[in-house]
Amino acid sequence: MFDVAGLWQGFQLAFSPVNLLWCLIGCVLGTAVGVLPGLGPAATIALLLPISMKMGSPVTAIILMSGIFYGAMYGGSTTSILLKIPGEAASVVTCIDGYQMAKKGRAGAALGVAAIGSFVAGTIGLVGMTVMAPPLAEAALKFGPAEYFSLTVLGLLLATYLASDSPLKGLTMAIFGLLLGSIGLDPLSGAVRFDFGVADLQSNLDFVTLAMGLFGVGEILISLESSKAAGILTTTIKNVFPTLADLARSGWAMVRGGVIGFFVGILPGGGAVLSSLLSYAVEKKVSKHPEEFGQGAIEGVAGPESANNAAASSSFIPLLTLGIPGNASTAMIFAALLIHGITPGPFLIKEHADVFWGVVASMYIGNVMLLVLNLPLVGVWAQLLRVPYAFMAPLIMVLTLVGVYSVNNSVFDIWVMLVMGIFGYLARKLKFDLGPLLLAFVLGPIMERSLRQALLLSHGDFGIFFMRPISGALMGVAVVFVLYNLWAARKQKRQAPARAA
Amino acid sequence: MLRRIWTVLATVSTVLVAATTAVAAYPDKPIQLIVPYGAGGSTDVLARAFAQVAPKYVPQPVVVVNKTGGGGIPGRVDVARSKPDGYTVLFGWGSGEDLVVPHQRPLPYDLFKDFETVCRVSVHSIVLAVPAASPYKTLADLVKAGKSKDYLTASVSTKGASVDITFLLFGKAAGINVTTVPGSGGADAITKLVGGHVDFGGGHPSEVLPHIKAGRLRGLAVALEERDPSVPDIPTFRELGFDVVTAGSVKGIAVPKGTPKEVVAYLETKCKEVAADAEFQKIMKDIGQPVMYQGADEYSVWFKKAYDQYGGLYKSLGIETK
Numbered sequence: 001m002f003d004v005a006g007l008w009q010g011f012q013l014a015f016s017p018v019n020l021l022w023c024l025i026g027c028v029l030g031t032a033v034g035v036l037p038g039l040g041p042a043a044t045i046a047l048l049l050p051i052s053m054k055m056g057s058p059v060t061a062i063i064l065m066s067g068i069f070y071g072a073m074y075g076g077s078t079t080s081i082l083l084k085i086p087g088e089a090a091s092v093v094t095c096i097d098g099y100q101m102a103k104k105g106r107a108g109a110a111l112g113v114a115a116i117g118s119f120v121a122g123t124i125g126l127v128g129m130t131v132m133a134p135p136l137a138e139a140a141l142k143f144g145p146a147e148y149f150s151l152t153v154l155g156l157l158l159a160t161y162l163a164s165d166s167p168l169k170g171l172t173m174a175i176f177g178l179l180l181g182s183i184g185l186d187p188l189s190g191a192v193r194f195d196f197g198v199a200d201l202q203s204n205l206d207f208v209t210l211a212m213g214l215f216g217v218g219e220i221l222i223s224l225e226s227s228k229a230a231g232i233l234t235t236t237i238k239n240v241f242p243t244l245a246d247l248a249r250s251g252w253a254m255v256r257g258g259v260i261g262f263f264v265g266i267l268p269g270g271g272a273v274l275s276s277l278l279s280y281a282v283e284k285k286v287s288k289h290p291e292e293f294g295q296g297a298i299e300g301v302a303g304p305e306s307a308n309n310a311a312a313s314s315s316f317i318p319l320l321t322l323g324i325p326g327n328a329s330t331a332m333i334f335a336a337l338l339i340h341g342i343t344p345g346p347f348l349i350k351e352h353a354d355v356f357w358g359v360v361a362s363m364y365i366g367n368v369m370l371l372v373l374n375l376p377l378v379g380v381w382a383q384l385l386r387v388p389y390a391f392m393a394p395l396i397m398v399l400t401l402v403g404v405y406s407v408n409n410s411v412f413d414i415w416v417m418l419v420m421g422i423f424g425y426l427a428r429k430l431k432f433d434l435g436p437l438l439l440a441f442v443l444g445p446i447m448e449r450s451l452r453q454a455l456l457l458s459h460g461d462f463g464i465f466f467m468r469p470i471s472g473a474l475m476g477v478a479v480v481f482v483l484y485n486l487w488a489a490r491k492q493k494r495q496a497p498a499r500a501a
Numbered sequence: 502m503l504r505r506i507w508t509v510l511a512t513v514s515t516v517l518v519a520a521t522t523a524v525a526a527y528p529d530k531p532i533q534l535i536v537p538y539g540a541g542g543s544t545d546v547l548a549r550a551f552a553q554v555a556p557k558y559v560p561q562p563v564v565v566v567n568k569t570g571g572g573g574i575p576g577r578v579d580v581a582r583s584k585p586d587g588y589t590v591l592f593g594w595g596s597g598e599d600l601v602v603p604h605q606r607p608l609p610y611d612l613f614k615d616f617e618t619v620c621r622v623s624v625h626s627i628v629l630a631v632p633a634a635s636p637y638k639t640l641a642d643l644v645k646a647g648k649s650k651d652y653l654t655a656s657v658s659t660k661g662a663s664v665d666i667t668f669l670l671f672g673k674a675a676g677i678n679v680t681t682v683p684g685s686g687g688a689d690a691i692t693k694l695v696g697g698h699v700d701f702g703g704g705h706p707s708e709v710l711p712h713i714k715a716g717r718l719r720g721l722a723v724a725l726e727e728r729d730p731s732v733p734d735i736p737t738f739r740e741l742g743f744d745v746v747t748a749g750s751v752k753g754i755a756v757p758k759g760t761p762k763e764v765v766a767y768l769e770t771k772c773k774e775v776a777a778d779a780e781f782q783k784i785m786k787d788i789g790q791p792v793m794y795q796g797a798d799e800y801s802v803w804f805k806k807a808y809d810q811y812g813g814l815y816k817s818l819g820i821e822t823k
Contacts, residue, residue, distance in 0.1 A: 331540060341783075
């Protein structure tokens with residue numbers, strides 16, 4: 001089924017001192033980039049492109065770059081858990097239960113489980129990639145506009161229902177997120193929309209700007225209300241590391257997250273985001289304690305964090321086997337390969353077996369390195385929460401300001417962030433959850449594009465969403481999901497007055 | 502009064518000194534190549550290949566900076582408003598945003614008054630392709646199918662861009678209905694095409710060539726006057742009897758208007774040297790982009806012609822303009 005000799009050769013290559021060193025550098029840089037807001041993995045890889053050109057072997061260059069990419073996935077959860085600032089879209093869901101855990105003094109457990117889950121799922125993704133990369137890539141091609149639309153509809157529904165206590169409030173926020181996502185260039189015609197004559201609004205708003213405003217600045221404003229200069233912690237840190245009970249509870253969540261992430265991550269586009277959402281939904285559904293979700297359920301961290309890491313591994317499949325980069329970071333790696341004279345695509349495994357297997361093998365090694373790197377860091381990060389908030393708040397503020405500015409070097413983005421911060425504060429006062437807003441903002445453009453593309457293909461016939469097997473099945477799940485929730489809500493309503501009487 | 506004279510003198514001398522040193526020492530700091538598109542796209546890859554070879558000829562580093570977003574416009578605004586000293590250089594001059602978009606909507610700069618053309622590096626022609634599993638073996642098959650169906654679908658990178666216009670033009674020339682399905686860029690369009698979600702599609706050789714080599718796509722026609730050297734086996738539309746010729750997407754270099762003549766001439770010479778470099782040509786061959794160098798004068802004329810051609814196509818195709 002797969003090329004054992006190839007993998008063996010890959011490990012020999014990856015274990016050479018030079019490649020090990022660059023793999024380590026990539027992982028360290030990736031973790032740092034993931035933890036710091038702003039500068040993302042794609043931008044970091046871009047900065048390192050000139051250096052990589054000077055490297056003798058393309059394998060070494062790609063080992064470094066992929067290390068940054070999946071390393072950032074490890075780091076991305078840190079700020080979500082500690083500060084409720086999602087470093088990337090795939091970590092928005094982690095904010096929900098991760099931050100609650102941190103507030104209860106269990107930041108260490110959350111961080112530890114995220115790191116271990118990332119390792120487990122990253123490895124699941126790699127094994128999947130080793131064994132069945134080419135046929136899976138073919139299957140991903142079957143996803144056309146209709147399928148994407150149905151998948152994003154389902155994703156958005158999940159986001160609305162799961163990331164919020166009240167479906168109505170969740171829906172309100174999701175719609176607001178869709179509106180924010182439609183500012184700027186129309187995804188199909190390139191016409192400018194909703195710019196109100198402001199030149200800076202002609203380009204679309206940035207995810208980082210929104211996330212830092214809504215979550216980061218919003219949280220600081222909320223904290224200003226409490227007169228006590230307390231830390232984020234309301235209790236003392238009990239265990240810095242996850243206990244055996246934690247691991248037992250989250251073990252299957254990691255595996256499930258890994259499998260979901262692996263399959264959904266193959267899809268170009270919002271693969272990682274959707275997989276984290278799906279994983280959260282699945283965990284809430286199968287859990288014996290669904291009521292704990294939103295209050296600091298460890299599975300709510302383990303599942304999605306595993307899913308987004310597996311998705312990071314599997315997003316290499318379409319890149320290396322089809323020559324189709326699915327996200328900004330793999331697009332950079334695509335460019336690097338091209339400049340080294342290697343065309344990613346169906347011939348890569350045959351013509352450049354050393355590159356394919358060398359990179360795959362280095363990812364196995366990198367995952368171990370990241371686990372070893374990150375577990376001791378868990379203790380350090382958890383201690384960070386002991387710092388009184390009076391010191392933390394200004395620090396977070398400075399970090400978010402620098403982070404947002406660094407994305408596009410734009411002062412306008414800083415203003416957007418501050419406005420979003422005030423909005424985030426008000427929304428939280430009124431008990432509106434911000435997760436659905438941010439997720440809708442990310443998924444909205446994909447959703448709109450695929451909807452309009454599908455309708456162009458069918459000349460306006462909505463049947464295209466229901467007649468095609470994959471799309472029809474996804475739509476069916478979405479409809480059942482809505483009906484089930486409506487039914488459950490009615491049942492609850494009927495029972496409530498009865499109990500009151 | 503004396504003071505005023507003194508100020509004037511001081512100003513004049515500073516300007517003079519600044520001007521002479523700027524010219525004499527150029528380049529004495531890194532040159533930024535502004536790519537107004539995302540990293541990893543065809544223009545970016547080309548710019549990075551250029552920047553990699555440039556140090557052989559230029560004493561200062563040549564750095565690629567991606568100014569993304571806004572459909573490539575903000576990056577151009579940045580260059581147009583930057584100091585005309587030759588350190589901020591636009592890479593991608595002649596792309597759809599320059600030849601096509603101005604016919605669609607007003608832009609925050611004047612194409613012919615705010616930029617100074619330096620040279621042309623490459624032309625990305627437009628290749629029409631079908632999935633390998635498609636029943637259409639030739640362009641004639643495709644046209645025949647188009648006549649018997651209500652419409653054919655075609656995936657294109659973005660609406661109103663060169664690929665879109667070329668396929669609409671093809672539909673008109675062949676007398677068939679073509680519904681173009683725009684996406685979020687070249688990669689998106691090619692993915693849909695390879696997945697078989699449309700009847701036909703296409704893009705630049707660098708985008709379709711890997712898939713043609715892999716036997717996933719079949720190239721049927723190229724929309725240039727003569728065959729594209731990067732895909733010499735694919736006939737032109739003209740050879741096949743359809744008058745479909747467009748300039749494609751052109752990758753040239755420009756600087757802000759007002760850049761000293763010596764600096765422009767210097768850049769032009771260096772570009773010519775890079776374009777003729779064996780290593781550069783090898784990279785370009787690998788990435789499926791032809792080296793098609795033209796100097797400032799020649800390219801300026803060619804640019805205006807291509808610009809007018811697209812303007813004419815917009816009118817004749819009746820594409821909505823805003």
